[in-house]
Every structure is written in C-alpha cells, then in structure tokens.
C-alpha cells in the first residue's frame with residue numbers, strides 16, 4: 114500500500130491572548146489540540162464541524178501560514194511543519210488553497226491573465242513565454258471560463274466565476290493537494306453544486322487530493338470519500354461517507370447530521386437539539402469536551418478524555434459509550 118499523501122500527527126495550535134487590565138494576563142486559545150488524520154492521493158477528506166471548532170486552523174497549519182505549537186505535518190513522507198525555506202518552496206507548490214471569499218483573495222487590480230500567470234512564474238513551471246500563454250489559456254478551459262475573460266479583472270465576474278478563477282489559480286501550480294477552506298460556503302445553492310461538480314471533475318482528471326473544510330454537511334454528503342468531525346479542537350469521529358451518514362456513532366455527529374435535510378421531498382430526520390453553546394476554547398471542559406452538551410453524558414465523561422477507537426472497519430470514534438465498538 115502506498116503511503117498517504119498527507120499525514121497530520123497530533124497537531125496542536127494554541128494562540129496566546131492577552132486579557133485583564135492593560136492586557137497583562139496571558140491565556141491560551143486551544144484552537145487545535147491533538148488532531149491526527151491522513152489524506153490519500155486522489156482522496157477527498159472533509160473536515161466538518163461548527164464555526165470555531167478549529168477546522169480552518171488545521172487547514173492553515175497544513176499550508177504553514179503560521180508555526181504550529183506541536184505535532185507533525187508530513188507531505189509525501191517529508192515533514193513540512195519544520196521544513197527549511199528552500200524545501201518549503203517546493204512544498205508550497207504541491208499544496209494549494211481555495212478560500213471562501215474569492216473576492217478578497219484575488220487582487221482586484223490584476224487581470225485574470227496575470228493572476229493565473231503569477232504562480233506559474235513563481236514556481237518556474239513555464240519553459241517560455243508561449244508556454245506560459247498556453248498554460249494560462251488551458252487553465253481557463255479547465256475551469257470552464259471563456260478565454261476572452263483573461264483580460265478582465267475580478268470585480269467583473271460573478272461570485273461563482275470568481276471562485277473558478279480561484280480554483281484555476283490553485284491549479285496553475287500543479288498541486289497534488291488542494292485545501293478548500295469553506296470554498297463554496299458563500300455561494301448560492303445552484304452555483305455551489307456547479308463548483309462542487311467542477312472540483313470532482315478536476316479530482317478525477319488530475320488525481321488531486323482535496324481537504325474539504327466545511328460546516329455544510331449537505332454539500333459534503335455529495336462529494337466526499339471520508340469525513341472527520343471536529344468539536345472544540347479535537348476530532349471526535351472519522352469514517353467513510355457512507356458509514357457516517359448512514360450510521361453516525363458519536364453523539365455530536367448524530368446531532369450535526371440530524372439538521373441535514375433529506376433529499377426526498379417531505380422527508381425529515383428527527384432533530385437533536387443540543388443544549389447550551391459551544392464552550393470557549395480558552396478554557397475547554399475537562400474529560401470529554403462535548404460533555405457539557407451531550408445528551409448521553411455520564412460520570413466518566415466529566416473526568417476522562419476519550420481517545421479515538423475503532424468502531425467499525427474504517428470508523429473511529431472518541432466516546433466512552435460501551436455500545437460504540439459494535440458498529
């Protein structure tokens with residue numbers, strides 16, 4: 114079996130915050146607190162959870178937009194969390210990103226032609242000026258935008274078209290992994306579906322791996338291979354798409370999925386309403402972090418932190434409930 118393209122081992126990212134009079138007292142936000150997972154070549158892994166659960170911080174750590182607190186990020190067998198800048202340059206080419214808001218991530222003063230040419234030039238991928246031009250026009254074809262639009266600027270496009278430009282810019286670097294950070298969240302329903310279809314087509318065509326970070330489980334259900342569910346800086350369940358949507362094991366996953374609409378008209382899931390709000394990541398609860406909201410909480414949950422354990426051949430769950438491993 115070939116090794117995974119991406120391995121994340123016990124990743125932690127804690128941010129300092131100043132509190133108190135004159136900001137003297139330092140506390141820590143435990144944004145990501147011991148997260149491990151793998152992404153295979155050509156696979157889509159979706160990282161899901163409510164806003165503030167740490168999923169985007171995981172994505173940014175993989176892109177090395179900041180230094181991590183602890184753990185390892187390994188791309189194709191090579192650590193990138195502490196890589197030397199010269200190694201990091203090649204690594205950056207191999208891992209690209211598509212952000213939620215293409216308008217703020219695309220330079221409004223640049224024409225599309227220059228936006229797409231920039232990564233090709235930066236990574237030295239074009240052999241000549243004509244090769245550069247060929248690559249730029251091919252990218253427009255790939256994301257199904259008209260070539261004539263190369264001379265326009267981002268504000269002249271719709272939201273969906275701008276996201277296509279963002280995807281084309283990511284593809285320009287010839288990556289193996291694309292981190293899609295809420296990449297379709299800001300789009301209308303029909304446009305969302307078009308962009309998701311495009312990402313799937315590109316995955317098939319180029320063998321891309323996708324880390325799809327999203328709070329929208331209805332979209333995830335249609336396009337992912339596996340799902341990792343995060344709550345308050347931890348992964349609480351990982352499973353293939355079919356298993357997690359048909360038979361979620363963790364009480365938090367069950368609550369999240371109960372809010373996802375069923376495709377059949379008129380059909381409804383039984384909604385599970387969680388009490389309270391997500392606790393602060395500055396002072397997360399002891400034991401199971403979900404225990405303050407879990408409808409099945411019992412004494413052990415308040416003191417002992419559950420670890421991920423097998424609950425099926427490919428399903429992993431962090432919960433003390435004894436019934437789980439039967440899965």
Ligand code: SF4
Nearest residue numbers: 401404407414432433
């Ligand atoms: Fe609920 Fe306890 Fe399982 Fe946490 S460990 S999800 S509190 S039952």
